Amino acid sequence: MHLVKMQRGTFEAFSDERLGWACMEPVFMLIRGKRPEIKAEVIGQLSRAQKALCMFRVFYDHGHKSEAEYYTWLSHMLDMPGYWDGVQEALSFFGDSEMMQLLQDTKDMLELRNNRLGRRWSEAAFKDLEQDTGLAGEITVYYDRIQSVSVKSLAAIAAYIRAYPEQFVELTA
Template structure:
């Protein structure tokens, strides 16, 4: 699930904001992302996503909006949101390569937890 977030959010601060909001609007998806990060013991990325959630949730409460109300235009209309999301997005880009490496190294070291190889007989 982290790869889903990463692939969709890495392109711009707007995509990061929109995809975080989208996934938070779907608690099962969000728990898939955070649960996966816990499984791989990626506390740096987990901490960043928790901080992002807190920042966005505070804004939502202040404005009385829900996760599903988020749009790309929010960043154009809200300079404070743009500034906060930009800082968080830059940190996301800095941390993500280590997250991807951590996950891929674990999977390569423990392939039987992720893939079942059957004989062609």
């Protein structure tokens, strides 16, 4: 279990969005740019709560900045073994059924498109949104939803971390 050392005042001052990231930053430093088996090994050493937070942050941090990033990262997660299930388990752990449904709705829409066009998840690219206005319009609708739903997700996760800090941090004076 990787506990982050953090001063109590710093912990209490973090916004909902920053708190989860701060609790996972050391883990991200261990896995960023590493091979999938190293990532799996590090994530496998986390507690259930830490793994849930990690998987949510992997999804959120990669997919919330733009429609193109949301589309390509979601497709990437579906292409990489364990990522989609890990994010779904994370959302279930935090009781985030609204985000789970939103991601499932997006996945269903993209699966239909991929099946219709004979495409694989690994073929998703930023340019798809420029070349397919129908896809761009649909992704924009889901992306707009994720912007509002993620605020609730971040608040719920931060509330969990604040209720159970010992699962994530070692607080110092």
